[in-house]
Amino acid sequence: MEKHRIAVTRTIAQPAIERLHNVGKITIWTERQPPAHIQLMQMVKDCDGLLCLLTDCIDAHLLESAPRLSVISTMSVGYEHIDLEACRRRGIQVGHTPGVLTDSTADFTMAMILSVARRIPQAVEYARSGLWSTWDPGLLLGHDLLGMTIGIVGMGRIGEAVAERITAFGTNLVYHDRIQRTDVENKLNAKIVAFDDLLTQADIVTLHVPLTDQTHHLISYPQLKMMKPSALLINTSRGKVVDTEALLHALQNREIDAAGLDVTDPEPLPANHPLYELPNCLITPHIASAGAATRTKMAHMAVDNLLAGLKGVPLPYPVI
Numbered sequence: 001m002e003k004h005r006i007a008v009t010r011t012i013a014q015p016a017i018e019r020l021h022n023v024g025k026i027t028i029w030t031e032r033q034p035p036a037h038i039q040l041m042q043m044v045k046d047c048d049g050l051l052c053l054l055t056d057c058i059d060a061h062l063l064e065s066a067p068r069l070s071v072i073s074t075m076s077v078g079y080e081h082i083d084l085e086a087c088r089r090r091g092i093q094v095g096h097t098p099g100v101l102t103d104s105t106a107d108f109t110m111a112m113i114l115s116v117a118r119r120i121p122q123a124v125e126y127a128r129s130g131l132w133s134t135w136d137p138g139l140l141l142g143h144d145l146l147g148m149t150i151g152i153v154g155m156g157r158i159g160e161a162v163a164e165r166i167t168a169f170g171t172n173l174v175y176h177d178r179i180q181r182t183d184v185e186n187k188l189n190a191k192i193v194a195f196d197d198l199l200t201q202a203d204i205v206t207l208h209v210p211l212t213d214q215t216h217h218l219i220s221y222p223q224l225k226m227m228k229p230s231a232l233l234i235n236t237s238r239g240k241v242v243d244t245e246a247l248l249h250a251l252q253n254r255e256i257d258a259a260g261l262d263v264t265d266p267e268p269l270p271a272n273h274p275l276y277e278l279p280n281c282l283i284t285p286h287i288a289s290a291g292a293a294t295r296t297k298m299a300h301m302a303v304d305n306l307l308a309g310l311k312g313v314p315l316p317y318p319v320i
């Protein structure tokens with residue numbers, strides 16, 4: 001029987017790859033940078049299955065070049081890089097990796113909140129640079145979490161996991177979501193509020209929404225103006241949820257106090273971008289889910305989806 005042909009767009013956990021070797025002939029893109037669109041088209045043209053990442057643009061044009069493709073499995077929870085309509089038209093199954101990265105991402109969000117609130121990157125830099133000459137009661141003062149109001153935008157799996165963690169610091173919780181979460185309200189004493197009210201009330205606004213037409217630039221000039229001048233903005237969701245120019249302006253003019261961004265627009269943020277110059281902006285390279293065990297689990301889930309699709313059975317973690 002002819003073996004399946006499978007394209008994998010980056011090196012992922014080896015045990016997950018081994019599972020694919022048993023069923024098909026695999027082509028793996030082993031370079032550190034993702035394949036260019038044209039290279040990706042070349043890779044998938046004879047393939048039955050594609051295991052991709054969020055850096056691969058899977059559009060209608062690419063699908064046209066891959067007539068045999070029956071399953072696309074992305075090793076990410078987000079799937080805004082895949083043209084779902086085009087996949088539907090072609091009857092291609094699409095899978096993703098939800099749930100598995102919730103804790104890792106929530107842990108990282110907490111790390112970012114604490115780092116920004118307590119100015120840890122500046123403190124590290126200060127000590128390293130030799131400026132530390134005495135204990136100083138006014139040195140590097142940050143924000144105490146105790147008593148703060150935290151505004152969680154998007155009370156899905158990750159929003160809830162952040163809520164669980166941050167209430168242990170003695171904070172008050174408000175959230176905004178299309179769906180009221182009475183379970184979270186009862187468990188954590190959280191209060192649902194209108195989006196504008198969240199912006200005006202919160203000391204820390206943390207974003208946990210997927211990127212959609214509705215959430216694109218959810219935070220722009222008017223929203224930043226509504227926030228308290230002492231507020232912190234944390235984004236571990238998608239870069240395009242925040243208008244980068246508006247944020248730069250707000251940070252430069254101290255319209256808000258500081259920001260922590262694990263995701264940016266554009267991504268990667270070019271090395272000469274002015275946001276890097278700002279001491280009140282902490283930027284990390286989209287690593288919120290980068291726990292070693294989490295990434296291995298994500299790879300296995302992506303393979304589970306791919307194998308199911310190749311067999312023609314429903315995917316265990318389907319998008320469509």
Ligand code: DGY
Pocket residue numbers: 054075076077078079101237288289290
């Ligand atoms: C995802 O999976 O969508 C994250 O952004 C990367 O871990």
